[in-house]
Amino acid sequence: MYENNEIFRIKNNLVISLKMNEIKIFSPATVANVACGFDVLGFCLDNVGDEMVIRKTDKKEINITKIEGFHVPFEIQKNVAGVSALAMYDVIKPDYGFEIEIYKNIKPGSGIGSSAASAAGSVFGMNELLGRPFNKTELTQFAIKGEALANDCEVADNVAAALFGGFTLVKSVTPLEVLQIPSPQQLYATIIHPQIEIKTSEARAILPKDIKLKDAITQWANFGSLIHSLHTNNYELLRKSLHDVIIEPYRSKLIPHYNELKKEAINAGALGSGISGSGPSVFSLSKGIENANAVRDAIKKVYSKTGIAFDIHVSRINKEGVKVIYSH
Numbered sequence: 330m331y332e333n334n335e336i337f338r339i340k341n342n343l344v345i346s347l348k349m350n351e352i353k354i355f356s357p358a359t360v361a362n363v364a365c366g367f368d369v370l371g372f373c374l375d376n377v378g379d380e381m382v383i384r385k386t387d388k389k390e391i392n393i394t395k396i397e398g399f400h401v402p403f404e405i406q407k408n409v410a411g412v413s414a415l416a417m418y419d420v421i422k423p424d425y426g427f428e429i430e431i432y433k434n435i436k437p438g439s440g441i442g443s444s445a446a447s448a449a450g451s452v453f454g455m456n457e458l459l460g461r462p463f464n465k466t467e468l469t470q471f472a473i474k475g476e477a478l479a480n481d482c483e484v485a486d487n488v489a490a491a492l493f494g495g496f497t498l499v500k501s502v503t504p505l506e507v508l509q510i511p512s513p514q515q516l517y518a519t520i521i522h523p524q525i526e527i528k529t530s531e532a533r534a535i536l537p538k539d540i541k542l543k544d545a546i547t548q549w550a551n552f553g554s555l556i557h558s559l560h561t562n563n564y565e566l567l568r569k570s571l572h573d574v575i576i577e578p579y580r581s582k583l584i585p586h587y588n589e590l591k592k593e594a595i596n597a598g599a600l601g602s603g604i605s606g607s608g609p610s611v612f613s614l615s616k617g618i619e620n621a622n623a624v625r626d627a628i629k630k631v632y633s634k635t636g637i638a639f640d641i642h643v644s645r646i647n648k649e650g651v652k653v654i655y656s657h
């Protein structure tokens with residue numbers, strides 16, 4: 330990858346080229362909340378995501394020069410990738426600038442981390458071109474600034490999962506602390522994305538300000554046992570833990586046929602299902618690809634009858650996060 334470059338630096342035992350001028354990256358879709366982990370847990374998908382090209386320019390500024398796929402703003406201050414890029418740029422102040430091309434495959438408002446993929450992708454790519462001055466936690470901090478534009482608040486569950494890969498637990502946003510949680514080898518996700526848009530800010534606005542102690546106890550028992558199940562490869566415990574008694578009752582009303590989808594996924598053998606992020610996507614987790622495919626077929630049947638357009642993805646858990654497609 331680096332053979333045409335002349336200047337290198339060693340950081341964290343990695344040889345880094347400082348003469349790299351252009352990079353293309355894949356920035357993955359992510360599932361936030363994962364049933365009982367509202368705002369703190371997320372996982373990363375393997376085969377769904379945006380691509381971005383970032384290159385150095387002589388002008389000391391950041392510009393978005395191309396957007397394909399879905400419509401998002403070109404103005405740097407109004408684009409999540411631009412806002413996170415600026416947050417990083419203002420800290421490092423290099424004597425050059427960057428231009429960013431965004432190839433969006435993840436529809437905004439889909440609930441699988443569209444804004445997070447953009448926010449994480451720009452800072453990941455710039456960091457590579459800068460010779461990796463920042464670690465993944467620092468990159469997540471910049472990406473949160475972009476995410477905040479879409480969410481109206483600073484949450485890191487999608488951006489942390491996109492940058493670190495695997496399952497991530499955001500222990501705290503201020504100061505930022507991200508824990509990487511192991512992913513059982515045979516765990517697969519099936520994601521259905523009904524083609525309706527739900528804005529995260531609106532899906533947050535309908536949530537209650539206070540919750541019952543009884544519900545909180547159920548939720549943190551489920552959350553603790555979910556984390557334990559991921560550490561111990563315990564699929565049965567995972568099945569028993571994937572329940573959300575706090576957020577789902579409110580948000581499920583925004584997703585047409587949600588209860589039927591969930592019922593059919595579980596009947597087809599899914600370990601559990603829930604709303605992906607703030608919806609409308611719905612995720613199911615399965616042990617093994619065969620089961621994930623059976624869940625896909627079952628939920629496809631439900632949605633085929635509704636007249637609502639949809640996409641379905643089956644994905645293993647992406648343990649790597651954002652990755653380089655090429656650089657030179």
Ligand code: HSE
Pocket residue numbers: 361362367368369480484485486487529532533606607
């Ligand atoms: N946890 C967020 C929410 C998802 O459900 O509102 C976006 O980060």
